[in-house]
Amino acid sequence: MERFASKFYAGIRFxxxxxxEPVPLAICxxxxxxxxxxxxxxxxxxxxxxxxxxxxxxxxxxxRQSQLTPDDYRRCLRAAAGKQLYVTAYxxxxxxxxxxxxxxxxxxxxxxxxLCNHDPADASSAELVRKLDAxxxxxxxxxxxxxxxxxxxxxxxxxxxxxxxxxVGFQVASAAPRHSASPK
Numbered sequence: 254m255e256r257f258a259s260k261f262y263a264g265i266r267f268x269x270x271x272x273x274e275p276v277p278l279a280i281c282x283x284x285x286x287x288x289x290x291x292x293x294x295x296x297x298x299x300x301x302x303x304x305x306x307x308x309x310x311x312x313x314x315x316x317r318q319s320q321l322t323p324d325d326y327r328r329c330l331r332a333a334a335g336k337q338l339y340v341t342a343y344x345x346x347x348x349x350x351x352x353x354x355x356x357x358x359x360x361x362x363x364x365x366x367x368l369c370n371h372d373p374a375d376a377s378s379a380e381l382v383r384k385l386d387a388x389x390x391x392x393x394x395x396x397x398x399x400x401x402x403x404x405x406x407x408x409x410x411x412x413x414x415x416x417x418x419x420x421v422g423f424q425v426a427s428a429a430p431r432h433s434a435s436p437k
Contacts, residue, residue, distance in 0.1 A: 267292060267307060267361055267364075268360060268361060268364050270290070270357065272290075272292060273342050273344075275341045276339060276340060277340075278293065279338075281340045286347060287314075287344055288351070288354060289342050289344040290312055290345070290354060290357050290358050290361065291310070291320070291341065291342045292309065292310050292311075293307070293308055293310075293329050294338070294340065295339070296336055296339070307361070308333070309321075309325060309368075309369040309370055310362050310367055310370055312354040314354070332369050343357070
């Protein structure tokens, strides 16, 4: 019944959970006596009805200061690609079961597949992502170098236009008799 009543509150909805209104991550503070699930968001016009895409779901409780690790934060910044990060929270009763927090988080991760949630045990995929990023940056460097080389080569190979020179000496074709006007 509590979920149905919460459908009328302002905020942003993910699955059947109504989260708070998104605020910039830089000004977000959590109250020490609360627990719940939070989402890190980026503005995205392709998402609707609210134009925010969830890129990370995490849990918070009153026992720890920050649940967003530095690695998670870096992944979120990379996924945001220069856009501002926002955060929103779904608060749960402090006396609630902590396993419920993780169940809600897993449910939301399963439904939305956010870019920055991944299994820490999946180090091989993280290594592949790192290698792919390195290859992409090398490819961009090589592409830029190739463009510079092609431009330099284009300047060397450009055909030069020679100025037509005046012919000197006796010319057979020009030896034809000149028409002179004869006086009548």
